Amino acid sequence: MVLPVNRDGFLLPSAPNFRDLGGHRTESGRTVRPGLLFRSDALHSISAEDLSTFNGLGIRQLLDLRTSHERENLPDIVPEGAEYAVVSVQDPEKAGANFSRTLTDPEAAQAMFGNGGATRFMDEVYRDLVNDTEALDGYRDLVERAAKGPTSLVFHCSAGKDRTGWGAALLLTLLGVERRxxxxxxxxxNTRQANTEKWMRLLSDHSGLEWEDVVPMTRVRAEYLNIAFEQVDAAYGSFDAYVTEGLRVSGTTLEALRERMLV
Known part of the structure; x- marks a missing residue:
């Protein structure tokens, strides 16, 4: 069962997947503090109309989870007073980090994403977000930066749904928010992918694929996230073991994270 959420609308319409992780209740009855942890899609597109809001959120760290190719093509707009940091969570040689290039080659796109390939591709992406050394190092960095500060912070990728989605799931689970x-x-x-859909439709037009073949990469599905959690259990036996043995996050860091982020 999925527990529906009613969040705070579109804080930044030009970055529709920008949102606050605060307000979630934990299983112990505490609440994630609002205004400290933000997740987002790409931040190169902040409009002039949204800039004052963006600068007024008090963000002190901007953590960019994208690959070097993405960062160089579409550099972030960094809020006033914020530190910009690259936190890599994907092996740049893996297909998951280069799928947009594949979509520019119709033959390669058909081989990888046609006939249900896009769903299989997404399944593999989520396993890699748990397994890859780059991901383990990057998500440890994310947790440590959230715990240490300075806060507030925002972390993001391009669509704000997969790399960022696992990062948000990781942080919320560490804070004790229930799985639903x-x-x-x-x-x-899924309600915040207007920017991504425009971009993916352009790529789809050049790929020779039908839009239906591409759709699995433009949306999140509960089964994608469940694949990541299942991979955690398969590789480490439990979420706690994944955190301590895979991510190598210390108990001191976890205590600091919860002290900073929970009321």
Whole structure:
């Protein structure tokens, strides 16, 4: 069962998947503090109309989860007073980091994404977000930066749904938010993909694929996130073991994260 969420609307219409992780209740009855943890899609597109709001959120860290190719092509707009940091969570040689290039080659696109390939591709992306050394190092960095500060912080990728989605699921789970609410937060990305859909439709036009073949990469599905959690259990036996043995996050860091982020 997925627990629906009712969040705070579109804080930044020009970055529709920008939202606050605050307000979620934990299983112990505490609440994630609002205004400290933000998740987002790409931040190169902040409009002039949204800039004052963006600068007024008090963001002190902007963590960019994108690949070097994405960062160079579409550099972020960084809020006033914020530190910009690259936090890599994807092996740049993996297909998941280069799918947009594949879509420019019709033959390669058909081979990889046709006939249900896009769904299989997404399944593999989520396994890699748990397994890859780059992902383990990057998500540890995300947790440590959230715990240490300075806060507030925003972390993002391009669509704000997969790399960012697993990062948000990780942080909320560490803070004690129940799984149904974690999945509910994750699924909300589907209502916030206007920018991504425009971009993906352009890529689809050049790929020779039918739009239906591409759709699995433009949306989140609960089964995608569940694949990541299942991979955690398969590789480590439990979420706690994934955190301590895979991510190598210390107990001191977890205590600091919860002290900073919960009321």
């Amino acid at each position: 609410a974690v999945i509910g937060d994750y699924m909300e990305s």
